[in-house]
Amino acid sequence: MAYSHGKMMLDMALKRKHEDQVSSESISGVNAQNAESMPPAKLEAKEWTILHSYLDISGFSDDLFYGADELFTMSTPDPTPLPLMTPEPVTAHVTAPDPVLPPVTPASAPENPTLSVLVSNETGLYQECECCLLQDQHVRADHQGEAAENCPQCERWHKHQTEAAETRLHYRSDADKDWPGDTSVRSVDLQKVIMLPRMPGVKSAVFTRRISTYHETFASVGKKQNKRKTISVVWHEGIAGRNAKEITSAYAAALEKERDIRHVIYWVDNCSAQNKNWCLFSSLLTLVNSETISAEDVTLKFFEPGHTFMSADSFHHGVEQEMRHRPGGVVFDFDDFLSVVANSNSRKVEVVELKNENIRAWMDGHYAAKTKKMPRLAELKVMQLRRGSRSMFVKKSHGEEDFIELDFLQKKFNPSVPTTLRLQDWGVEEAKKTEILKNLVPLMPFSGAPCWSETSMRLKNRDKLSPSVD
Ligand SMILES: [Zn+2]
Ligand SMILES: [Zn+2]
Known part of the structure; x- marks a missing residue:
């Protein structure tokens, strides 16, 4: 095996990204209250310990350990997804937030890292890997906490871990390399x-x-x-x-x-x-x-x-x-x-x-x-x-x-830069614009501050003929 178990575990990460990309309510709306304030609380509530059975750090430099990609995990995974990862759709029944956001402190890496939730030391960001979460639960339920040989699920996870470690090494190597100017x-x-x-x-x-x-x-x-x-x-x-x-x-x-x-x-x-x-x-x-x-x-x-x-x-x-x-x-x-x-x-x-x-x-x-x-x-x-x-x-x-x-290409595929997708901007529905103008613009300060306008937003009405792209 090219990489040690310990390094693989260091590279273990928990993150569910693209569901997050569906809505910024987690930033600016009611869920932001929870999303931005919960991670530190979540951290404090967890007991951070090192699973020594997984952790073999010999042969790895401090740089690898404490570089930008330093990752920690938690020994007792909470199957409940972190609020940051699963913003609820905002609907009318959602309780409105307090008017002022509490100051936000990014989650910092715990003093005693463990192996199920990973936190970047540089940014305090969480990462969640479903495969590793499931494996954590699987070994607890079926193998008294240790991955087993001849178990298909453990083997799949082992391959995943090996590839994660190998990938991280290559990323770090690209990051450290002195690339030519071209x-x-x-x-x-x-x-x-x-x-x-x-x-x-x-x-x-x-x-x-x-x-x-x-x-x-x-x-x-x-x-x-x-x-x-x-x-x-x-x-x-x-x-x-x-x-x-x-x-x-x-x-x-x-x-x-x-x-x-x-x-x-x-x-x-x-x-x-x-x-x-x-x-x-x-x-x-x-x-x-x-x-x-x-x-x-x-x-x-x-x-x-x-x-x-x-x-x-x-x-x-x-x-x-x-x-x-x-x-x-x-x-x-x-x-x-x-x-x-x-x-x-x-x-x-x-x-x-x-x-x-x-x-x-x-x-x-x-x-x-x-x-x-x-x-x-x-x-x-x-x-x-x-x-x-x-x-x-x-x-x-x-x-x-x-x-x-x-x-991989069709014979007839012509590799030439295509024309623009639409004749003009995609535009937004008139009603959406009207709502913002009616509900929010009156709440904005107008003295010297930038203010919301169709011009400052480059907004045009949506042309019904404008193609959506699916
Ligand atoms: Zn994983
Ligand atoms: Zn297993």
Whole structure:
């Protein structure tokens, strides 16, 4: 076995991300009260101990232990999902929050870490892995607390742990490497949806439909890459949604932002809607074969599901902090949010505002008869597209030396940059705009502060002919 049990356990992480990305009520509404104040309380309530049977730390440096990806787990998993992970849909029966948010202290790593809940020491962020949670319960119920040999479930978990550890090593190695100037290494993720206007102390904000705002982050990875600024691609539902074509458009915008780079490496999670789909793969192939960018290759590296702590998380934490530091935690409009992102994280960021002209009709060009004979997408750990080739090059493990070349495209697929998806911004329903103007705008200060308007939000009414993208 290439990696020790102890390191595997250190890498064990608990996080359920993409359910979180459905609603920013967890940030700005009633659930924010719970979500933002519960994690520390949850931590204090737990008994933190080290499961020595799992923990073999010999051979690992302090750096690995206490670096940005330091992870801890809890010995007594609480099967109840943390409030942060499962915001309830906000409906009229929800009790309104107190008008003022308590000061928020990010959860800090416990003094005596244990092995079921993991906390990043750098950000205090939790991560939850369902596979590891189930395994924790399984070994307690069926094996007196120790993983067993010849048990299919324990074997599956062991493979998961081994791959999580291997993946983390490769991520850390990419973070530590002194990359040449023509290579850009980033982690990519969509921040939890922000609802604008964000008015955490205002009860009416909880009950008012607001504007979903999206932030796809291309965060630099590692200290040496820190001289490269993070690229934040920002838009909202009045401009476009967040389906595959639209997320792919955010990728294209980030690639065009550093069009002179020759080699691009993006660390991403396995979210099929965002990062592991044929629309994105086909479109990256188009881009790497276009004159739009100079890249010779674009590589996606995938984290093990559930173990996805990355520099983009840390960046998002900085954006959250910047919002909380605003008076009352208020973010009025889109301009205001752009300024929040630009001023966050010591301003090591370039903000790209995604506009209608950037939202393109990216196509899925894969040919199912070919791809069904290939490894499943879930198995892919590395995927590369190269200038001059219509193939994708993949690895099923981060440790593999050589890529496998796969022919995945329809013959008729034409790798050319498509036209825009819509003639104009997607727009929002008139009623939604009216509600905000009626319920929330009167509560905003008007003296010198930015105030919400159709102009400051770049809002147009939704054209009924405008296609939604599913
Ligand atoms: Zn896990
Ligand atoms: Zn078992």
